Amino acid sequence: MDTAPPPSPHPDKIGFTDVLPAMLDVTQAPGTAVEENEPETVITTISGHTWSGKKGKKRRTVSFHVEWEDNTVTWEPLQNIADCIALDVYLRYHGLTDPLKLSKKAYLM
Numbered sequence: 001m002d003t004a005p006p007p008s009p010h011p012d013k014i015g016f017t018d019v020l021p022a023m024l025d026v027t028q029a030p031g032t033a034v035e036e037n038e039p040e041t042v043i044t045t046i047s048g049h050t051w052s053g054k055k056g057k058k059r060r061t062v063s064f065h066v067e068w069e070d071n072t073v074t075w076e077p078l079q080n081i082a083d084c085i086a087l088d089v090y091l092r093y094h095g096l097t098d099p100l101k102l103s104k105k106a107y108l109m
Helices: 085-093
Strands: 043-052 061-068 073-077
Touching: 043 085, 061 085
Parallel strands: none
Antiparallel strands: 043 061, 061 073
């Protein structure tokens, strides 16, 4: 049985299958429960980030350009994706572990 992940459909973007084993279930973070009536949606990749708020203020917030399994694209605040593996992959791509250390310049792959 071949356990190698398939190539990314977006060669210029880093995705789950580029860095995680194919057998890893990325639909649910460990220790979290999925609501029975709530359908699961999987993030395929995070391809950018932007900051909002005034410079020098502690209220600056970061949002991420999220591409979903159903091919929709949204901007999501950090609190919505803080426990997602996709965020870990995006941070690793930028050589970071803390999302608050991301460049304050907008970035989009």
